[in-house]
Amino acid sequence: DAKTTQPTSMDCAEGRAANLPCNHSTISGNEYVYWYRQIHSQGPQYIIHGLKNNETNEMASLIITEDRKSSTLILPHATLRDTAVYYCIVRPRMDSSYKLIFGSGTRLLVRP
Amino acid sequence: GAVVSQHPSWVICKSGTSVKIECRSLDFQATTMFWYRQFPKQSLMLMATSNEGSKATHEQGVEKDKFLINHASLTLSTLTVTSAHPEDSSFYICSARVRDHEQFFGPGTRLTVL
Numbered sequence: 001d002a003k004t005t006q007p008t009s010m011d012c013a014e015g016r017a018a019n020l021p022c023n024h025s026t027i028s029g030n031e032y033v034y035w036y037r038q039i040h041s042q043g044p045q046y047i048i049h050g051l052k053n054n055e056t057n058e059m060a061s062l063i064i065t066e067d068r069k070s071s072t073l074i075l076p077h078a079t080l081r082d083t084a085v086y087y088c089i090v091r092p093r094m095d096s097s098y099k100l101i102f103g104s105g106t107r108l109l110v111r112p
Numbered sequence: 113g114a115v116v117s118q119h120p121s122w123v124i125c126k127s128g129t130s131v132k133i134e135c136r137s138l139d140f141q142a143t144t145m146f147w148y149r150q151f152p153k154q155s156l157m158l159m160a161t162s163n164e165g166s167k168a169t170h171e172q173g174v175e176k177d178k179f180l181i182n183h184a185s186l187t188l189s190t191l192t193v194t195s196a197h198p199e200d201s202s203f204y205i206c207s208a209r210v211r212d213h214e215q216f217f218g219p220g221t222r223l224t225v226l
Contacts, residue, residue, distance in 0.1 A: 032213070043116070043205045043217030044156065087155070097169075098144060098209050102156040 003027065003090045004103050011109040018075040020106050022088030025069040030093040033064060034100065035073045037084040044087065044102075047073065051093070078110045114140050114210045118218035125196055126226055133191045133221045135206030141186035142208035146215065147179075150203040162189040196225045 005023040012018040024033060035047040048055055048062045050071070055062045061074040075082055087105040091098075115138040125131050135145055143164045148156040160170040160181050168181035180192040193200055201224050207215040 034213075038156075041203070041220065041222075043207070043220050045217065046214050049213050097161060098212070098215070099146070099158060099161060100207075100215060101158060102148075104155050 003031075003101075004088045006086075006088055006103065006106045008104070009107040009109070011111055012078050013111050014080055015077055018078040018082065018108060018110065020073040020075075020086050020088075020108065021070065022073070023070045024088070024090050027068050027090055028092075029068075031090050032093055033062065033071050034089040034091060035060070035062065035086060036089065036100070036102075037082075037086045038105070039081075039084045047086075078108075080110050080112065082108065083110045084108060114138075114208070114214075114216040116206065116208050116216045116218040118204075118206055118221050120221060121219065122222040122224075124224045124226065127197050128195055130192055130194045131196055131223060133193075133204055133206075133223075135189045135191070135208070135218055137187045137208045137216075140208075140210060142189075142210070143186060144209040145183060145189040146207045146209075147181060147189075147191050148205045148207070150205060150220075152203075156205060159191075193223065196223070198225045201225045 034049040036044040038044040050062045064071045085105040085107050117136045119134045145162040147159045150156045159174045160168045162168045162181045162183040164183045170176040183189040203220050205220040207217040
């Protein structure tokens, strides 16, 4: 079962930053945090992942707390196309199966 | 970026028939592919892991004889839903492992069983 807890839904205004929280209080030292999103009726899309340090790429930033028990995905300037379900997933670093177990995710609505 | 395709994108079949869904990696080779199922307003549920040249590994509760998986080449995995029934109607999504930290997902196949 999923090891993460996310709010069911959130909304933000277009052009503003969207901050999506994820609680993973039982995470162990060798587990990564991944974020994927799924736009309606499409396959999920990889966004970003991290272990300890904060990460940034062209899509988003990932802020992981020092105790690693929670993280926040930041979309710096949300657009209408960012409306989607966002999944936070924890996966062991040395898991050779590479499986991803999806939780219920956060439904983000970006308002015009 | 890596592209994964699925065919067909949607299919309607009669109860009792079998349906095959293809998952292809278009511009890369994938030794490992995954099959998921998603019911309306629910999350993705992992069904099985498909490894090229070997038997698939089905998740607990997923019948391997009902959901047949074949990964005959490094770019193609197929899922066959045998003797489909209305409760098998769902959105089936495949993914392919590109690197250790990335999976690319197909666009999904919507199956409706009448």
